[in-house]
Amino acid sequence: xxxxxxxxxxxxxxxxxxxxxxxxxxxxxxxxxxxxxxxxxxxxxxxxxxxxxxxxxxxxxxxxxxxxxxxxxxxxxxxxxxxxxxxxxxxxxxxxxxxxxxxxxxxxxxxxxxxxxxxxxxxxxxxxxxxxxxxxxxxxxxxxxxxxxxxxxxxxxxxxxxxxxxxxxxxxxxxxxxxxxxxxxxxxxxxxxxxxxxxxxxxxxxxxxxxxxxxxxxxxxxxxxxxxxxxxxxxxxx
Amino acid sequence: xxxxxxxxxxxxxxxxxxxxxxxxxxxxxxxxxxxxxxxxxxxxxxxxxxxxxxxxxxxxxxxxxxxxxxxxxxxxxxxxxxxxxxxxxxxxxxxxxxxxxxxxxxxxxxxxxxxxxxxxxxxxxxxxxxxxxxxxxxxxxxxxxxxxxxxxxxxxxxxxxxxxxxxxxxxxxxxxxxxxxxxxxxxxxxxxxxxxxxxxxxxxxxxxxxxxxxxxxxxxxxxxxxxxxxxxxxxxxxxxxxxxxxxxxxxxxxxxxxxxxxxxxxxxxxxxxxxxxxxxxxxxxxxxxxxxxxxxxxxxxxxxxxxxxxxxxxxxxxxxxxxxxxxxxxxxxxxxxxxxxxxxxxxxxxxxxxxxxxxxxxxxxxxxxxxxxxxxxxxxxxxxxxxxxxxxxxxxxxxxxxxxxxxx
Numbered sequence: 001x002x003x004x005x006x007x008x009x010x011x012x013x014x015x016x017x018x019x020x021x022x023x024x025x026x027x028x029x030x031x032x033x034x035x036x037x038x039x040x041x042x043x044x045x046x047x048x049x050x051x052x053x054x055x056x057x058x059x060x061x062x063x064x065x066x067x068x069x070x071x072x073x074x075x076x077x078x079x080x081x082x083x084x085x086x087x088x089x090x091x092x093x094x095x096x097x098x099x100x101x102x103x104x105x106x107x108x109x110x111x112x113x114x115x116x117x118x119x120x121x122x123x124x125x126x127x128x129x130x131x132x133x134x135x136x137x138x139x140x141x142x143x144x145x146x147x148x149x150x151x152x153x154x155x156x157x158x159x160x161x162x163x164x165x166x167x168x169x170x171x172x173x174x175x176x177x178x179x180x181x182x183x184x185x186x187x188x189x190x191x192x193x194x195x196x197x198x199x200x201x202x203x204x205x206x207x208x209x210x211x212x213x214x215x216x217x218x219x220x221x222x223x224x225x226x227x228x229x230x231x232x233x234x235x236x237x238x
Numbered sequence: 239x240x241x242x243x244x245x246x247x248x249x250x251x252x253x254x255x256x257x258x259x260x261x262x263x264x265x266x267x268x269x270x271x272x273x274x275x276x277x278x279x280x281x282x283x284x285x286x287x288x289x290x291x292x293x294x295x296x297x298x299x300x301x302x303x304x305x306x307x308x309x310x311x312x313x314x315x316x317x318x319x320x321x322x323x324x325x326x327x328x329x330x331x332x333x334x335x336x337x338x339x340x341x342x343x344x345x346x347x348x349x350x351x352x353x354x355x356x357x358x359x360x361x362x363x364x365x366x367x368x369x370x371x372x373x374x375x376x377x378x379x380x381x382x383x384x385x386x387x388x389x390x391x392x393x394x395x396x397x398x399x400x401x402x403x404x405x406x407x408x409x410x411x412x413x414x415x416x417x418x419x420x421x422x423x424x425x426x427x428x429x430x431x432x433x434x435x436x437x438x439x440x441x442x443x444x445x446x447x448x449x450x451x452x453x454x455x456x457x458x459x460x461x462x463x464x465x466x467x468x469x470x471x472x473x474x475x476x477x478x479x480x481x482x483x484x485x486x487x488x489x490x491x492x493x494x495x496x497x498x499x500x501x502x503x504x505x506x507x508x509x510x511x512x513x514x515x516x517x518x519x520x521x522x523x524x525x526x527x528x529x530x531x532x533x534x535x536x537x538x539x540x541x542x543x544x545x546x547x548x549x550x551x552x553x554x555x556x557x558x559x560x561x562x563x564x565x566x567x568x569x570x571x572x573x574x575x576x577x578x579x580x581x582x583x584x585x586x587x588x589x590x591x592x593x594x595x596x597x598x599x600x601x602x603x604x605x606x607x608x609x610x611x612x613x614x615x616x617x618x619x620x621x622x623x624x625x626x627x628x629x630x631x632x633x634x635x636x637x638x639x640x641x642x643x644x645x646x
Contacts, residue, residue: 059561059639080565087563098558098643102255114248115563117241159562 004071005166005198006033006056011065012221013051025051026062027221033167033200038193040201040209040229043218050171052218053202057090057169058082070166087115091160095172097152099144105131105155106140112163130158134188150181157188167198174208186211187235207233245568249575256548256576257583267544268584270537271619275588276595277530279615283596283607285523290606292515298436298445299508300377302475304341304482306330306468306489310504312514323502325465328453330492331370334468337488340481342473343375346453348466354409354449356420361408365448366422368456376469379445384416384431387452391430395454399427403435404446420449425459427451478507534618537584538626545577545630556634557642570635577627578620585619 013026025048033039043049054060055067058074061082067074069085077085092098099108110127118126131137134154144152153173160168170189174182190211193199201212209215210233217225257264299305309320328346335344349367353360371392374381384400391398399420406415419428433445457464472481482505489503549556556569589612596607 054640057561059643080567083560083563083565086561092561094643098554098561100555100558102259111559112562114244115559115565115568117244119244 003035004032005035005069006031006200007066007068008032008056009066011052011055011062011067013048013055013060014063024221026055028065029218029221029223031216031223031226033198035166036193036196036198038189038199038201038211038213040203040212040215041218042203042206042209042215044204046220047218048221049202049204049218053169053171053200056167056200057092058085083115087112088163089166091157091163091165091168093153093156093160093168093170093173095175097144097149097156097176099152099155099159101144104141104143105136105147105158108144108155109158109162112159116163126162127158130162131155133161134158148181149177150184153177153181153185154188157185157192161192161197167200168192169200169202171202172204172208173201175203182208183235186233190235245571246575249572250579252572253576253579256552257580263544264580264583267540268580268587270540271534271581271584271622272537272588272591274530274534274537274622275585275615275619276592277533278527278618279589279592279607279611280596280599281526281530282611282614283592284599284603285519285526286608286611287600287603287606289519292519294436296508296511296515298379299511300471301508302472302478303377303507304470304472304478304485305506306334306470306485307504307506308465311506311510320504324493325463326468326503328457328466330466330489331468333492334470334485334488335372338470338481338484340473340477340484341470343372343471345370345373345376345469346466347373347377347469348453348456348464350456350460350464352423354405354420354422356409356418359409359411361405361447363447364405364422366456366460367448367450368453368460369450370453373450373469376471380434381431382434383414384429386431386450392452393454395452395458397425397427397455398430398452400431400433400450401429402433402446402448405449406432422449422451422459427455482507534622538581538622541577541580541623541626542630544580545573545627546633548576549573549630549634552634553637553642553645556637557639557645560637560639561643566635569637570631573631573634574624574627577631578623581619581623581626582616585616588619589615 008029008031011026011029012024015023015025017023029048029052041049041052051060055062058069062075065075069089074082074085100111106124106127109130110123113123113126128137128140131140134157136151136154136158139147139151144155147155173189174185177185186208189199189201199212201209203209210229210231213229213232215225215227215229216223306326308323308326313320331344331346334341338344347367347369349365351363352366353362354364354366355361371387371389374386381400386400387396387398390396401415401420405420409415409420410418415429415432417429419426421427427449433448436445470481470485472478485505486501490501493502495502559569593607600606
């Protein structure tokens, strides 16, 4: 169990919609993800994949079940402890990028470091370094509206990477990009995986999921299938 | 602690960016605070000014002088009671001087309001006062030029006078008044001395409009059946109460009062004024500050309103920050800083407007902006900012990140 980053056991999530209605978003999901895996969570709309992602990302807590992150029991944690995990161990990448529009790329990337309590000089150095890592070193002082969609997503990825997190959690990362830019981003994820990062990809598109090494298919709140990707899409990068 | 400072600095940076991004809105919001601070500051300034002017007026009476008069300075009783008393007689002065051991100067003062002139320069309502040469010792006045009467001039009812600064301003705007002869409704008096300017509350109770003449001349010119005030300076201020009792005893003898009969005279002192004015001043101050404080309160509500809007507008941003790892406390601090910054800016602007305004008002009403008001105004702005911003900031801090991220 040493290398298990994510351990989910019979996770359920029930939403009370007021009155008699209850929505069972997750009906008992069990899942293990090891270090340096590249896993895709796939499913149609309404399958519960967003809910599962939010729980894995410590943005939401399960109604029942066990969630251990790097061995620690997340279900017991209070708001501050969850915030700390989100800050240091989880790197989010969103479909809509979710950058701060009024700040430049450098400031967006250093934000997690600010919340982690790093001093200013150290923050700027690491942020600059991470931007260079995603090939955006020369755009550090551009604001999001001065960047293309692909570049914005790179900034978001840099922000996700800057605290050296245990997992990178990407929710439809290419959903707002054209197919060519989308491929560039998926190539970047492949690089990151090869460099040792653990990547969890949430998507409803089969050809995006095919970039991962393992796919979990979600349907109606349960995992239907958990299998290795046979026909993987890969890139030969320098 | 260090982390708190970083959070604060980040919060301030975010605040200023947000304020600058919505300039028009920030200006309108701060306006409430600006007006609030201006009114509260001006009110405090006016109160301080009136208090200071009063103190100057009261000082004119001298802290160690007792005034023996028919009327009390402050009373709840019917004025007629005092009106019907016998006059205080000029003859008491010598007797009091001889019998009292705790006072070192006694002088009478009797007054009337007349028009005076020098050549074509006129002054209405000059306070012509008849007194003796002892007056300069028995009262709280200082000469700035010339001298007071000598004993010969006083006893000989010579037509000499000592004038206050307003008399000089009105009748002798461009020349030295010493040696010149002014006329009090036709009667000539030669100026031998000028008194120091006192100022005071709206020009009342000061020596500035006085024309002091020897009392014997006064009584000859203006009539002898007049009510006299007798001023006695106590030799040592520590003996004030004892001197008062001593003089009371002497007066009762002079008036032929039997034991058990109440006094038919009053011994007044400066303390009466300050004791009476104090509570009045405080009540007016409290009411005034309360009313102007209301405008500040309204300003604070405006801030709270806008902060709620600001929080709602930035729901998505709050969601992002929380996803990145911001704790509730951080979000709370961020928005508190923003509302505090808005209010502090309003406070500074308010002070910058209030200061020149207070100078203008000073022309009509005595005002003075004490330094403490500046600090208090800044402090109040800060407090208003934190209180007004708290509820919106709390709401921001408690937002569910998942829902916040979904917000469009």
